[in-house]
Amino acid sequence: VDWPEATEEIEVNETIEVDGDFDGGNARYVPGPGLGDGGQGEDQLPVFEVAEGGSLNDVIIGSPGADGVHCEGSCALNRVWWEDVGEDAATFRGGDGSTFTVSGGAARGADDKVFQHNGGGELTVTDFAAEDFTTLYRSCGNCSSQYQRSVVLDGVEVTAPASRLVGINENYDDTATLRAITVIGDDGDL
Ligand code: DGU
Ligand code: CA
Ligand code: CA
Ligand code: CA
Secondary structure (H helix, E strand, C coil): CCCCCCCCEEEECCCEEECCEEEEEEEEEEECCCCCCCCCCCCCCCCEEECCCEEEEEEEECCCCCCCEEECCCEEEEEEEECCCCCCCEEECCCCCCEEEEEEEEEECCCCEEEEECCCEEEEEEEEEEECCCEEEEECCCCCCCCCEEEEEEEEEEECCCCEEEECCHHHCCEEEEEEEEEECCCCCC
């Protein structure tokens, strides 16, 4: 994977609200202390909050990552690069029937999870790469509103060591579809 060179550096101390299509022009958005320290605390704020129907394009999220990107409903994340995932990289909310896409981009440095699916609907991840993470996708197991969720990984390159690609709740009829997964390195644990 070829990570992009940042065109400029922007410190973010207040969540950027995206309504519609946001073109980041490959600027590096660096979470400041106002958002969180990028550890595993659940009280951190996202760098971007994308409203239902919005998209985030060509954005680099710098260290320490904070709570990454929140989608409040259906959204598209195109060529988003997480240089050092914080508590998690992206959280998908919204009701049944939501459609979320992650296309292009990559993530590294996730102590725990990369994609956190808390709402309903389906997340499709294509042409994506991840390294230095624990779990690529988790369907929330104890959210206050529980949903049936689906995930499709199609064309994903992961670099070991890592623990798992997907964690789903079979008791809620979640589904996971994995296609064209490439594992680089020692895959003994994946
Ligand atoms: O209800 O307990 O880790 O969004 C919420 C869940 C918990 C979430 C999740 C997240 O899984 O807080 O980061
Ligand atoms: Ca979490
Ligand atoms: Ca989180
Ligand atoms: Ca990290």
